[in-house]
Every structure is written in structure tokens, then in C-alpha cells.
Amino acid sequence: MPVQPTDPAPCRVTVCRDCCCGSPKVTGIDHVAQTARLARDAPVRISACLDVCERANVIVVQPSSAGRAAGGRPVWLGMVNDPAATEDIVAWVRAGGPGVATPPEVLDLYAFTPPRRAAR
Numbered sequence: 001m002p003v004q005p006t007d008p009a010p011c012r013v014t015v016c017r018d019c020c021c022g023s024p025k026v027t028g029i030d031h032v033a034q035t036a037r038l039a040r041d042a043p044v045r046i047s048a049c050l051d052v053c054e055r056a057n058v059i060v061v062q063p064s065s066a067g068r069a070a071g072g073r074p075v076w077l078g079m080v081n082d083p084a085a086t087e088d089i090v091a092w093v094r095a096g097g098p099g100v101a102t103p104p105e106v107l108d109l110y111a112f113t114p115p116r117r118a119a120r
Helices: 031-039 065-069 083-095 105-109
Strands: 012-016 044-047 059-062 075-077
Touching: 012 031, 031 044, 031 083, 059 083, 083 105
Parallel strands: 012 044
Antiparallel strands: 012 059, 059 075
């Protein structure tokens, strides 16, 4: 059963699961297990394509209300294809996430700035 965060607007995780992320195109990781692991410690939203397929699997960590109040911004992480990286994300989310807790240094290897989407 997922953990029920006490923050009225807790740190949230968006997981891309569309054309590349979460598909057989990305090998060596159990996508279902990764999503389930994240969901045990944070609310998880499954997203359609986030348009950064070259960085599959993509996970976006959204700050909690406290994190936003402290200036936290969403953090985009790409190529999260290792269970250890998933555990690093979980540890950071449990500590408070963006704006509240400093991420484990190893997550710097996964962090990227997403391109701006063109107006559609």
C-alpha cells in the first residue's frame, strides 16, 4: 500500500510511460517494478510522452508545497534505468525533494533541463 504523505501537497513524481519510456525499447529494467517502487513513497502520475525520448526512462520530481514555498522547481531526470538510481530518487523524495532536501550527488548525472515545447 502506498505511503500517505502528511504534507497537504507532497512531493510528487511523474513517470513517462509512452512510446519509449517504460517500453521494451529500454532494456535491462523492470518498468512496472520501478513505478511500483516509486509509488510506495510518493504519489506517482503516469504521463504520456514528455518529448525527450533520447533520455528514456524519464522521471520528473515535483516539489511539495513546502518545497515550492522554498523555491524548489521540478527536477527532470533522464536515463533512470538502474534500480540504484530509483532508490536514490526515493531517498530524496522521502527527505523532502526539491526545495527541501539536497539530492544525492549521483542524481546530478541524471538531471537535465528539458527543451521548451513548441506551441501547438
